[in-house]
Amino acid sequence: CHTDKDAAWADAWVRRWRPRDYQQPVLERAALVDAARRGDWSRLDAMLAYLRRPDRDEVFAASLLRLLRRSEREEKWPAVLAALEDPSPLVRAAAAEAAGGARHPQALRALARALGDEFRLVRVRAAAGLTRAPEGGLAAPDRERLARAAAEFEASMRVRPDDAGARVNLGNYYLSRGELDRALSEFETALRIDPRHVPALVNASLAYNLAGRNDKAESALRAALRVEPDNAAVNFNLGLLLGELGRRAEAKQALERAWAADSTLAAAAYNLCVLEAPASLERALSWCRKAALARPEEPKYAYTLAFYLRGAGALGEARAVLEDLTRRHPGYGDGFRLLAEVHAAQGNRAAAREALGRARGR
Incomplete structure (x- = not known):
């Protein structure tokens, strides 16, 4: 009914009928997740305050924590580390993911403790987050727990061998450990399962590039563009690759497409700045x-x-x-x-x- 009216009209009537604004808390949480997804860290203080609230929703909190991994702001760490001690295993697992790859000493210690969590989800997220921990950064007992949790992670990714997404996750795990052959094997298996799987194509291109097989890296990215021509990450990675190969004009075109698709992608603008500087x-x-x-x-x-x-x-x-x-x-x-x-x-x-x-x- 009322096909000639819009959402604002419907919202206005609901507010007249219901004095309690039951939508507001959901809309506020959704706005924070949306800002984090867009990389708008001007609202970081509000995001961190929400994570500390005793009445926070664990699903929204977990979503925010996963997205916080993309932020390089130092002030996020107290909230992320506190979330590793949260009563909810979903929140603890998301916090482990947010802390993944960090060199922050407190983050390494907190992730090491999470290796002994009673929930497997938390343990395997902590193991994935510690794959790039510096040599000597973990005590011997922690290294043993890391080995056990890493084995659990690999086993959990192989439960459904025909799941392309699980294969990509496993490939990313091997890639973070520098095991290129094993990573490529997983990405290629994912693409045999689903040849149009864009994350598999993008991550395979990164592995091919690291292996010095740039012809295969470019082919993978071109295949991803045929599936999603306006994908910012695909265009960005293609631009970087073409720049590395000295094909500056093509690199600029790809980076401009990346920026057009996502105007928060500062790295695309930065690389365009460097590419344009010699001429203009x-x-x-x-x-x-x-x-x-x-x-x-x-x-x-x-x-x-x-x-x-x-x-x-x-x-x-x-x-x-x-x-x-x-x-x-x-x-x-x-x-x-x-x-x-x-x-x-x-x-x-x-x-x-x-x-x-x-x-x-x-």
Whole structure:
């Protein structure tokens, strides 16, 4: 009924009939998940506050934790580590996934403890998260528990041998361990099960690239594009590969398609900036600005913008970018060194010496 009306009209009537706004909590949680999915970390404080709430929904909390793995913001760690002690095994498993691959000492210790969790899901997520732990980073008893949990993980992925997704997960596990032949075997098996499986094609391309088989890597990405031509990750990886092969014009086209599909993909804008710089600083600066705006928490993008601004002779703007960068990231020594060069180019030797002193103190 009411096919001529929209959702806002229906919502307005529901609110008239029901004074209790029962939709609001769900919409608030959904908005946080949506922001995390888009990589919008301007709402990170609200996400972390939700995870700490005693009345938090465990499914929403688990979803947020998995998405937090993509964030490089340091302030996420207290909430992630606390979630590894959560009463819910679903939340603990998601926290282990969020902490996966971290070099943060507290994260390594927390993941090591999770290897002894009473729930297998938590143990195997912790094992997957510790595949890149540094040599010597785990005590002997923890290494033994890691071996047992890793065996559980592999066995759980082989329960359904005809599941392409499980094969991809196993391939990613081997890839993170540097076992290229085993990783490729799993990705290729996944593609025999489902030749149109885009994650299998993308991850196979990464493994082929690491193995030096770039013809196969490109073929896999081209096959993925035939399935999903507007997939940002596929276009991005193709752009990186073509750039590595020296095919700059094609690389730029692929990266531009990646950015068009996902305007939060700062790495695509950053690589376009670097590719454009030899021919046009104006175009390079345009892309650098987009990268810095998309990921203000990543100092590399602001630094690169300032570097090319200096090259274009825009010393005042370069100094402003670097002053903001060093204020937000006081541990980023390269920012102070470039700031010293800009001050020197402007004839301000005292400010240059101060910036160099701060760089040496990092």
